[in-house]
Amino acid sequence: MAELVQYLITGVGVGCAYALLGSGLVVIYRVTRVVNFAQGAVAVLAALTVTTLLAAGLPHGLAEGLGVLLAGAAGLLTGLVATGKPGTTPQAALIVTLGLGVLAYAVEILFWGDQPRSFPGLPGATAGVQTHYLLIASVTALVLAATAVLFARTDLGRALTATAEDPYAARIVGIDVARMGLLAFTVGGALGGLAGVLITPVQQVTFDSDVALVVNGFSAAILGNLTRPGLTLAGGLLLGVVQALAGGYWNTSYQTEVALIFMLVVLVVRAGRLSSVETA
Amino acid sequence: MKWIILVAAGVVPVLLTPGQLTVYVLLGLAAMAVVGLSLLMGYAGQVSLGQASFTAIGAYTAGLLAVHGIPPLLGLLAAPLGAALAAVVVGVPILRLRGHQLAFATLALQLILLSVLGGADWAGGAIGLQGLPYLSIFGFELNEDLEYAYLVLAGVVLTTLITALLVRSRVGRGLRALATAPVAAAASGVPVGAYRLLVFAVSAAFAGFAGGVYAFYVGYLAPGSFPVLLSIEYVVMAVVGGLGSISGALFGAALITLVVQLLTTLATRPGMPSYAPSVLSYAVYAVLLIVIVLFVPRGIVPTLRRRSP
Numbered sequence: 066m067a068e069l070v071q072y073l074i075t076g077v078g079v080g081c082a083y084a085l086l087g088s089g090l091v092v093i094y095r096v097t098r099v100v101n102f103a104q105g106a107v108a109v110l111a112a113l114t115v116t117t118l119l120a121a122g123l124p125h126g127l128a129e130g131l132g133v134l135l136a137g138a139a140g141l142l143t144g145l146v147a148t149g150k151p152g153t154t155p156q157a158a159l160i161v162t163l164g165l166g167v168l169a170y171a172v173e174i175l176f177w178g179d180q181p182r183s184f185p186g187l188p189g190a191t192a193g194v195q196t197h198y199l200l201i202a203s204v205t206a207l208v209l210a211a212t213a214v215l216f217a218r219t220d221l222g223r224a225l226t227a228t229a230e231d232p233y234a235a236r237i238v239g240i241d242v243a244r245m246g247l248l249a250f251t252v253g254g255a256l257g258g259l260a261g262v263l264i265t266p267v268q269q270v271t272f273d274s275d276v277a278l279v280v281n282g283f284s285a286a287i288l289g290n291l292t293r294p295g296l297t298l299a300g301g302l303l304l305g306v307v308q309a310l311a312g313g314y315w316n317t318s319y320q321t322e323v324a325l326i327f328m329l330v331v332l333v334v335r336a337g338r339l340s341s342v343e344t345a
Numbered sequence: 346m347k348w349i350i351l352v353a354a355g356v357v358p359v360l361l362t363p364g365q366l367t368v369y370v371l372l373g374l375a376a377m378a379v380v381g382l383s384l385l386m387g388y389a390g391q392v393s394l395g396q397a398s399f400t401a402i403g404a405y406t407a408g409l410l411a412v413h414g415i416p417p418l419l420g421l422l423a424a425p426l427g428a429a430l431a432a433v434v435v436g437v438p439i440l441r442l443r444g445h446q447l448a449f450a451t452l453a454l455q456l457i458l459l460s461v462l463g464g465a466d467w468a469g470g471a472i473g474l475q476g477l478p479y480l481s482i483f484g485f486e487l488n489e490d491l492e493y494a495y496l497v498l499a500g501v502v503l504t505t506l507i508t509a510l511l512v513r514s515r516v517g518r519g520l521r522a523l524a525t526a527p528v529a530a531a532a533s534g535v536p537v538g539a540y541r542l543l544v545f546a547v548s549a550a551f552a553g554f555a556g557g558v559y560a561f562y563v564g565y566l567a568p569g570s571f572p573v574l575l576s577i578e579y580v581v582m583a584v585v586g587g588l589g590s591i592s593g594a595l596f597g598a599a600l601i602t603l604v605v606q607l608l609t610t611l612a613t614r615p616g617m618p619s620y621a622p623s624v625l626s627y628a629v630y631a632v633l634l635i636v637i638v639l640f641v642p643r644g645i646v647p648t649l650r651r652r653s654p
Contacts, residue, residue, distance in 0.1 A: 322457050
């Protein structure tokens with residue numbers, strides 16, 4: 066029983082990080098129709114920056130905050146390169162973000178080398194697991210709630226939603242669609258960076274951890290078809306918990322497969338349903 | 346022009362030093378996989394981030410047969426068949442997906458494959474298969490780099506010919522219609538699903554053959570020999586050269602291999618930091634990919650062709 070509670074807590078904690086990363090993908094996809102493959106790279110970049118800032122003596126909190134800010138800036142840069150040139154299709158933009166992810170490898174190895182890195186999170190243990198998992202969950206709850214309020218209650222959020230719903234109509238009522246896209250990339254980057262910063266104390270990070278992170282984030286988001294934040298959170302939690310249970314009761318090496326097969330099944334089932342609707 | 350390049354490619358191996366011959370072989374292996382990928386991305390209009398999984402399947406098919414005492418030649422022939430079979434099996438469900446969904450699905454399949462291979466005792470686990478024999482064809486053992494260079498050249502010529510025939514056939518015309526207007530193509534009786542699956546299987550077979558040759562050439566296989574980055578490298582080569590263009594695929598593979606090799610040579614000179622080769626090669630992939638996608642979206646070869654009269 067105690068074991069089960071431990072697996073549930075670690076699963077929820079890790080799942081929250083996937084949900085944050087996936088929410089970043091959702092914010093960007095809704096507004097720009099671009100799947101930002103560099104989302105994992107942004108998370109890794111933020112996490113590695115925090116290791117350096119902490120080593121330089123900055124206090125916890127400030128270091129993490131700066132890491133997230135840097136991730137936002139990296140997100141903005143990604144948006145500028147991937148969508149800044151008029152006429153870039155979402156497909157081309159996906160390939161560009163793939164290129165930016167590889168570029169991040171060069172930068173990360175240059176500054177941090179290719180060895181795994183980590184930094185201490187919240188100390189202490191609750192119910193036999195690191196208290197840090199609870200911190201991940203609480204921060205995720207707060208941040209996702211704040212993001213929901215931002216989208217629903219502020220003018221900026223409504224402008225973003227309007228752009229997501231219908232870019233043409235949004236432009237007619239005077240919304241700068243291109244700027245909204247860049248804003249989405251910035252918010253998405255910051256969410257990705259937050260995920261990376263939160264998860265690093267419990268999972269070491271290397272320059273190429275980005276593939277696993279972005280695939281897990283995408284898997285979480287695909288449950289909501291990359292457009293629904295609520296389902297993304299549910300998807301992230303489901304993934305995290307199933308992975309923790311598979312790792313705990315079965316074999317840790319099957320964790321990745323479980324997440325990936327889940328994603329493939331969701332994708333294929335949905336595609337099957339769509340095409341049967343189309344042909345009907 | 347075609348013949349000049351072919352003659353040059355035939356003469357060059359004799360003139361190369363052993364180190365350069367290795368580059369020649371690896372270039373040829375990449376070219377085979379990229380010709381297939383370029384066909385898939387250019388004609389079926391699908392992004393695959395998992396082409397290296399078929400290289401891995403081909404390599405392991407050949408390697409596993411060889412360690413169980415099957416003659417290497419049969420192993421080499423089984424490599425493309427194994428890869429094509431795997432492509433058909435996974436292609437039926439996942440080829441319904443489009444765009445970014447297929448990109449992530451193919452990536453996911455490669456990650457699953459690497460994870461399975463890394464944990465499988467029958468495939469040597471993370472250590473992989475070692476001590477694979479040299480390829481021998483009717484008693485003649487290929488144990489020199491030069492012989493592999495000509496084997497690879499033959500492979501590239503063969504994949505190129507198959508692709509050219511496929512593209513010019515009824516299937517090719519159907520595919521072209523499919524790439525530009527899938528609904529119109531389906532309405533005119535093009536069996537959309539079957540053609541997509543065919544291209545997927547053919548492109549996998551090419552990568553599988555490259556993997557089979559690689560297994561015998563290097564004599565050692567591990568999951569780490571086929572990272573996700575190899576798939577991305579293939580995408581870079583295909584996109585830079587020009588999607589859906591055979592000469593573009595060959596040019597892209599040659600350009601990227603040679604540039605990365607040149608930079609690695611520079612970066613491993615005394616005095617350069619140990620991380621220099623990887624940093625430079627990542628930077629080259631990234632910058633070339635981004636610049637070409639944004640500013641030469643059709644790729645280098647098709648763009649040059651259009652410019653010249």
